[in-house]
Amino acid sequence: MSKGLSFLRGVIAGAPADEAGEVRAPSIHADAHAGRARAVVDAVLPVVDGGRFPVKRVTGEAVVIEAHVFTDGHDVPRVMLQWWKEGASRREEIPMKLRYNDEWHARFVAPAPGRYFYTVVAWVDAFESWHEELERRVDPDDIRIAARVGAQEIRAAAGRAADGADARVLADWAQALEADAADAEVDAEVLKALALDEQRADAARRHPDRSLEVRHAAELPLVVERVRARFSSWYELFPRSAGDTPGRHGTLQDVAKRLPLIAAMGFDIVYLPPIHPIGREQRKGRNNALSTEPGDVGSPWAIGAQEGGHKSILPELGTLEEFRALVADAAAHGMEMAMDIAFQCAPDHPYVREHPQWFRWRPDGTVQYAENPPKKYQDIYPFNFETDDWQGLWQELKSVLDHWIAQGVKVFRVDNPHTKSFTFWEWVVGEVKREHPDVIFLAEAFTRPKVMHRLAKLGYSQSYTYFTWRNSKEELTRYFTELTEAPGIDYFRPNVWPNTPDILHESLQSGLEATFKSRLVLAATLAASYGIYGPAFELFEHLPRGPGSEEYLDSEKYQLRHWNWDPEAGLRPLITRVNEIRRAHPALQANRSLRFLAIDNEHLIAYLKQSPDGRDVVVTVVNLDPHNAQQGWLALDPSEFDMEDDEAFQMHDLLTDQRFAWRGRHHFVRLEPRLPAHVMVLRRHLRDERDFDYYL
């Protein structure tokens, strides 16, 4: 049996042995019912790759399902959405409603993180078809015959109702219809009214004939995660530089001292680069030098030395107990710690000695280090995922995740996942989330689009993006439009970063505060998840290692740094305000509603986000020119927001607390480099001042 089959079997796991169903190349030799079924379930949406991968949602978020269902002729289908948690014995069933154009809708909210399935069943409903035709009948003779036809349907429904109260109601109704239809004294309109009695119709609807029910071919998977998988604010810092004393190696306890500041700025995930022992063989020196000088601390991503590997902590940082305390301390501040997962080894990692079969050996008896000729990374040994001992390797790597989950970690930022086997990732992410549905994985893959999408499809909760390299109005508009379109919107959750320890974009190298401000506001309002690498970002760190380089000069990746921890320093007050706004406004906590607004200045970008209930509307305008004030006319049509064309409304800038009175469809905006952004909430119904207070 090929793997293809095992995949397909997975899709329909748990399907009941129903006799009617979606038939392909229908056979005339099939069971007694197959050819009689007339309902067609043409599509069920959303769907990712035909059901090969799950759609993603978070708890509390409505899962809106659309089905394309119809039948031949004018008969009326009834359509049910079915959904269930993986392994559940019972399916929830929700009636779907026809919107238009054969599109049926229903929604549900999954109660908890986990793996779910949904599908759609439909049948042609004889009672409903009769009822619907009868409403349109005018000929008295037709009504009389129709009443007798209906009596047959109703009597059949009574039979299906067995001996409950409905059975009696329906049997009586059928009898009355037949009697009145036979009685020439009864007026046809009176008979019609009896036949269309809504209360009794509902009783009939409770007992439909589902013997010719058709089931959609696929049971579509859905992964529900906790809200933070969609809405999160990340702060990355190097613990080695978290101390108070210049030149002294920072510790986990020093990181704990920074938690109040990070929490006050409004972040909810604190992400540390790898905290494991760092290899000594082939260690890189300051500024990525090939040789070290005494005291050089090396790159935290060169993991493993005699002190231990991926389950150990660099002694200079502290102990496992101190790490657990840090996790608890972060939780007390409403935050959580994210662990860096870099599945690779320094040459002196214990794995190299203990599991030589996990590496690729060269004919000269050395291990193949990471390289992309002519570039070489002699301090990094990649795992060989083609090893015969792949099961041993997979188990061990999973045990690394299990180890840190046992210490309280529930967020993993995975380093370069695209250089490790996708099959492995699908397995390990799936297994971990099966055991711990609240674990979040962020894929740090800066690579080709299809590769990044595959990682998102196979299970990563969030993905790094090209945001860092999208700077012009056109680039940003095109990229974020793409990110919010189907099918990606259903599985790819962007996490956008203005900077990382690896990427100091050219635009920031100017050191212009206006650029740092605009990139912050863009990141925080374009995407529901964003992060900064601090304190480098908020303190305007901007010198590159060399011309044309995107690496920081004197990067913490290779040495200790010392930072200013004053809460008022640099961008910290603005960051605090931006994160406050994000927390207060549901519009900014999801990506789907994003749309760009026309504004007649190429340096000004404007976009709108809206909460699912439509009540929270946030308009952001950013001046992309760090040197000059820019102004323009922004198009915003009040009629799209339940307002009259000429109704005045208020735009309240949440950054400055300024309030603008707008009316009509075009609105003047001017932004100076000093504060190059508006983040404005739309306030309607000026006639009732209290309505302003719904959000903030």
Next chain:
Amino acid sequence: MSKGLSFLRGVIAGAPADEAGEVRAPSIHADAHAGRARAVVDAVLPVVDGGRFPVKRVTGEAVVIEAHVFTDGHDVPRVMLQWWKEGASRREEIPMKLRYNDEWHARFVAPAPGRYFYTVVAWVDAFESWHEELERRVDPDDIRIAARVGAQEIRAAAGRAADGADARVLADWAQALEADAADAEVDAEVLKALALDEQRADAARRHPDRSLEVRHAAELPLVVERVRARFSSWYELFPRSAGDTPGRHGTLQDVAKRLPLIAAMGFDIVYLPPIHPIGREQRKGRNNALSTEPGDVGSPWAIGAQEGGHKSILPELGTLEEFRALVADAAAHGMEMAMDIAFQCAPDHPYVREHPQWFRWRPDGTVQYAENPPKKYQDIYPFNFETDDWQGLWQELKSVLDHWIAQGVKVFRVDNPHTKSFTFWEWVVGEVKREHPDVIFLAEAFTRPKVMHRLAKLGYSQSYTYFTWRNSKEELTRYFTELTEAPGIDYFRPNVWPNTPDILHESLQSGLEATFKSRLVLAATLAASYGIYGPAFELFEHLPRGPGSEEYLDSEKYQLRHWNWDPEAGLRPLITRVNEIRRAHPALQANRSLRFLAIDNEHLIAYLKQSPDGRDVVVTVVNLDPHNAQQGWLALDPSEFDMEDDEAFQMHDLLTDQRFAWRGRHHFVRLEPRLPAHVMVLRRHLRDERDFDYYL
């Protein structure tokens, strides 16, 4: 077992028991290889509903397949397209080439009509990865080690080559590489050149290690039809009005007399409304009157009377022998006869007596006639596709098709297929095409979009469209853009009609010749398949039965008519010219290349079509205003057609034989109502007059 499973099993029918494959929720307990496979086949295109329905092509047309394939890191995948005829024991295999962005391409041409499958396999190629890395190596020590690594790969390839010539070449090559790598006297660049020897590399490539091959999860179906399924010109006429003498019932022999004229106009399919005995019970009179007068001939769609049903011929039209002669006569004129299939019965159809179980009976002992309250069609009994004897019904209806196929019919125009069971259609079209792959089905479904698309997906070769109701520039542009987009372009083949016996659109009711001309040119150049209901169309028949009606006055549906058969009458010369152009120009014989051109006049519509090889470029411009001359500037950029920006080229109007010299990007066009269209071929390379003669 649910039908869902049987569908899915169908998709992968014939999959070999390959051990490696696309793994879903990969298991660590799987067979020895599953976890080691690193290639990813993320998508295979084109695909319709995940492989639930086939993609359609015609013989001679390239089937271009795109696969999204990659692996982790920098290693090199090799990708193969596999395709095979249904039931074939052997698969053809074609190497796919990387274009960009992880998109791999290959193409094949299916040799004959029939049902095919295709899928994609891929593996990470150790030899190719080594080869590709070596090209980028510069360090002499690295090259020396790489040579030894390569020798191992080459020796393994030699082993796979068994004892052929390649085995000796490869073994020698491996030995030479090892010897030279060990010899410090051999220069690294010389060693590198030996290792990159292309001829020997090709020998290694012939014996790849495919043990970790990954197979796409789905085997995608493809239906190949003959060219006429895509490119056809239909002429519909009522045989009852084909005679020479007014008032005398026309015959099949009269139709035979019209074949030379129809062939001379350039049509290739002659379509007759139903030719079966017409019911007498509830027969409709002239102009759809509820009662008849003596001599009323009834509607041909009220099929069946005591003389017979769907397999019989109305005696007034002639005999089965005469029908066979007509089919042969049409073939002699390069045309074929299309049969109307209307699966419904007049009340006196023999089926009603012989197979009462195929109809829905009402409590008053009558058969349920067709109705959509308050509309009633008492002369039509629909079949009840929910009958317990559905197998008997399906077999009988299929035998109707088989009967006419046995008489030489290979084209069926199916009346109102959307009022019969979709499950039945999928079965019967599938079965007929399995036995007769050259049979073409046209779906006459004027209904909601998803219903029309379903019929196309389940097997109809061609589909009627909304063309008749799309008249403005915006309507036409939007509709034909939609028709040429994926996924519809891969299964929905439009057949567009300016009129039908049921639809005399308001725009034609003016009787303005300019409108008839523009609608003809639009139909014939926008779509590869089109048809007219004649002679009504070409003789400008335009009176509706009443105000607001789309029915013809004195329609042939209910009475005899008499027509002018002069080949020079009405639009016939223009039709002849338009069909000549269609036959000469591959650009007009497919739909995929259609794109609209900007032209700055709302009454002028312009579009371009191109043959797959790019050589035939046809630009059509139509004046939609039947009252006035219209002019404007059309945008056409010569650089898109392998010409210099300022290169002069010729636009040759094939309707008038006028030749226009164009240069630059904007071109003046003026059209008068007298002939409201240009159909122009673009002629390049003015420096060589002979190049003009490639087409026409």
